[in-house]
Amino acid sequence: MADTLVHSQAADSEKLWEGGKSPFKTSYGKIMMWYFLLSDAFTFAGFLIAYGTLRMSMPSWPVPDFVFSTFPGGFHHKPLFFVTLMTFVLLFSSYTMVRAVQEGQRENKNGVVIWMILTILGGIGFLSCQAWEWSTLIGKEHMTVTTNPFGTHTEHGEYLEGDGHDIKAGDIFAPGESYLIHKHDGEWHNLKYKVLEGPDAGAVKELSFGPRAFGALFFFITGFHGFHVFSGVIFLIIIAVNVATGLYVKRRNGYEMVEKIGLYWHFVDLVWVFVFLVFYLI
């Protein structure tokens, strides 16, 4: 549609400054969606850079394949399985979104509705996964915005007591290994251990909590992304209803509204690529 607004270069070279043309050969709505996404990218980049800076300033950081190793159904020690599943759900919803846009461009109303419904289901699936992940971290592992029970050893040592889960008294650990401090009946059990090597060799210490900012950064950044997914689902539902009722058939603009929500939806997927990278992979 936008193409019809654009005249050939030769014809209007003398009238370049008279307006009424689209130098970017795309609609106002799509351009503005792009600039909104650009500003949103800066917001996310600000959060992720803050995360990176704090992470770099710490001598140790919770190891992701230890923190994110539970799977629904009571499975443990399945590093990154669940979050990979989440990523694929979001990735697939991005595919169904492109398909909806393509069906819109050939004015196939039913096709748009079907692919948009699949996209909405993908978004809801992703949010459900995130809800499960959060509830496990908060409910079972007792991570909060200010308390981070996930730590990483920075010295060689020997446990002097067990935690009733994976750790037994007498177990030896090395720097870089992870631990989770358990909470029973509202009480934290910071296990005692003896330092085996290094400047503090021989000293008896208690496991200390991991870097404090981890919980706040994790919940805030994945939460902010999750909120984007949530609002995306809401807009997808509204637009899918408009498609189904035939509103965009009347407009005859190749379902441009579907393209705009598509841009937003892909952006949410794009941000997840980086959230996935810095929180789960590295």
Next chain:
Amino acid sequence: MGHHSYEKSKSIVLRVIIILGLITIIEVLIALLGKGHLIEGFYLPVALTGIVMIALSLTKAYYIVDEFMHMRYEVPAFVKTVLLPTLLLVWAVIAFFYEGNDWQKRRDLIKDKDREKVEKRAKADTSDQIGLLEYNWPDAVNRKN
């Protein structure tokens, strides 16, 4: 869009989603391999796996922006107005990570200093210090002590 036939763009998108899926699987495998989950006792330095995973993630971002978001089919001038501002982030990443690294060095320094045993100075040594101890505190302060 509109530059390809419907069938052609359908197959392009299918190819892109398969590439994205494969890259994701490769990333997860590298992350697990580097941390010793795949081969017993085999680890890779984070510096190496990190750079590879960052490169793969940027590749994924490129495919999403270029094909899914149709950037490939936009006018170059428009593409520049969106993509060039993100170059500012390159500076932000370098500056802030440099600073974060410095914080860690300071933390280490403080830790080392905490371990040092400091011998008490002889009394005469304090004479060359700013006379804080000898300062004639107002009566109100003295009474509190």
